[in-house]
Amino acid sequence: VIERCLAIEPDERWQSATDVAAELALAGADSVRARSGSRPQAGIRVKYAAGIAAISLVLIAGGVFLWQQAQAAPFTDKDVLVMADFTNTTADSAFDGALRQALAFELEQSPYLKIMDDQEVNQTVQLMGRPAGQRITNGIAHEVCVRTGQKATIGGSITVLTKTYQIALQAINCQTGATLAREQAEAEDKDHVLKALAQAAKGMRAKLGESLPSIQKTDRLWANNNEVTTNSLEALKAYQLGMDLVGQNSPREGIPHLQRAIELDPNFASAHFSLGIAYSNTGQLALRKESFTKAFALIDRVSERERLGISGLYYKSVTGELNKAIDAAQMLVRAYPRSAGGHNLLFVIYLARGEYEKALEHSLEEARLEPRISVNQGNLINMYVALDRFDEAKAVSERL
Numbered sequence: 001v002i003e004r005c006l007a008i009e010p011d012e013r014w015q016s017a018t019d020v021a022a023e024l025a026l027a028g029a030d031s032v033r034a035r036s037g038s039r040p041q042a043g044i045r046v047k048y049a050a051g052i053a054a055i056s057l058v059l060i061a062g063g064v065f066l067w068q069q070a071q072a073a074p075f076t077d078k079d080v081l082v083m084a085d086f087t088n089t090t091a092d093s094a095f096d097g098a099l100r101q102a103l104a105f106e107l108e109q110s111p112y113l114k115i116m117d118d119q120e121v122n123q124t125v126q127l128m129g130r131p132a133g134q135r136i137t138n139g140i141a142h143e144v145c146v147r148t149g150q151k152a153t154i155g156g157s158i159t160v161l162t163k164t165y166q167i168a169l170q171a172i173n174c175q176t177g178a179t180l181a182r183e184q185a186e187a188e189d190k191d192h193v194l195k196a197l198a199q200a201a202k203g204m205r206a207k208l209g210e211s212l213p214s215i216q217k218t219d220r221l222w223a224n225n226n227e228v229t230t231n232s233l234e235a236l237k238a239y240q241l242g243m244d245l246v247g248q249n250s251p252r253e254g255i256p257h258l259q260r261a262i263e264l265d266p267n268f269a270s271a272h273f274s275l276g277i278a279y280s281n282t283g284q285l286a287l288r289k290e291s292f293t294k295a296f297a298l299i300d301r302v303s304e305r306e307r308l309g310i311s312g313l314y315y316k317s318v319t320g321e322l323n324k325a326i327d328a329a330q331m332l333v334r335a336y337p338r339s340a341g342g343h344n345l346l347f348v349i350y351l352a353r354g355e356y357e358k359a360l361e362h363s364l365e366e367a368r369l370e371p372r373i374s375v376n377q378g379n380l381i382n383m384y385v386a387l388d389r390f391d392e393a394k395a396v397s398e399r400l
Contacts, residue, residue, distance in 0.1 A: 082144050082153045103169070105229060111218075141153040270295070277313075293314070308342075309341055329342050329349065340369040347379060
């Protein structure tokens with residue numbers, strides 16, 4: 001029992017003290033049955049001794065549980081979560097990739113939590129000698145977490161019981177192996193899985209330390225979209241495949257998957273927006289404008305964070321209203337201070353305006369918030385060079 005309580009892999013441990021108590025009770029009962037059948041008085045003594053042993057084991061297991069909890073410092077707004085893929089035991093491949101992306105959409109609405117950027121995860125995975133696009137299992141997420149000195153991993157599982165689907169989320173301290181938070185939700189059928197996931201994600205935000213007013217604020221801002229920005233599992237799966245390729249600097253290969261996501265759900269605003277970015281990265285500027293325009297037309301269907309990002313690039317790249325673009329980007333920075341997205345947008349805008357000092361300011365912030373992403377460091381080098389600050393450009397280059 002104690003060995004299982006101390007198992008490194010979360011799935012190998014019991015998930016509650018109730019489960020531990022039940023196992024101990026069963027073990028105690030088996031001991032009594034195995035040793036009964038002799039003198040009545042001896043049977044009473046055996047039963048009494050087994051009861052004492054079971055109580056002792058409960059106390060020991062309880063002590064182990066409390067020790068693990070004591071070793072797990074609480075999650076704070078300075079910590080980072082490394083997200084793992086879901087464990088899917090349903091045999092339904094529609095959930096593969098889709099649920100991880102859906103959870104990312106949900107948790108990214110939090111100004112308190114910070115999820116490690118997938119580009120940084122992919123870079124770290126490649127440094128570990130694994131191929132690009134590797135599925136991020138719980139074990140790989142744990143290794144990335146330890147290697148990069150982060151606080152915890154977060155992952156989930158989905159199982160089916162007759163017709164209902166059980167969603168479980170768990171955050172694990174990757175230094176101690178202790179559970180920081182766990183949340184569960186049930187969906188009555190496949191069509192309600194994303195809604196159940198949204199409920200579980202909200203519970204995780206609270207258990208990881210986000211304040212109730214903060215959670216309620218994002219709920220109010222997303223009042224008409226209480227789930228992710230699409231209700232299609234297949235669209236989410238295609239979107240995730242496309243974004244993986246874009247994050248691996250293969251935007252041209254990612255474009256067909258993003259187009260497929262839009263075919264499955266034409267109102268998938270983030271898919272239109274990300275497709276526009278992929279077009280921009282491949283020099284297809286007319287198609288970029290078209291995609292950003294479609295995304296902007298759907299901003300009433302997205303979260304506040306998505307709305308600000310879409311608005312900023314729409315004003316910059318489609319209408320050329322740079323002051324509006326700056327306003328949207330600054331609102332994004334204020335609302336989500338742990339995200340590099342707003343600073344990246346301001347960097348791009350000020351660079352387009354030739355205001356290199358301001359562009360450098362936001363490039364520095366972008367590199368500070370996401371120091372392991374090589375593109376951010378490259379932007380910083382370019383800004384130092386543009387300002388004739390060659391020694392600083394060299395210093396950044398030598399750190400890469």
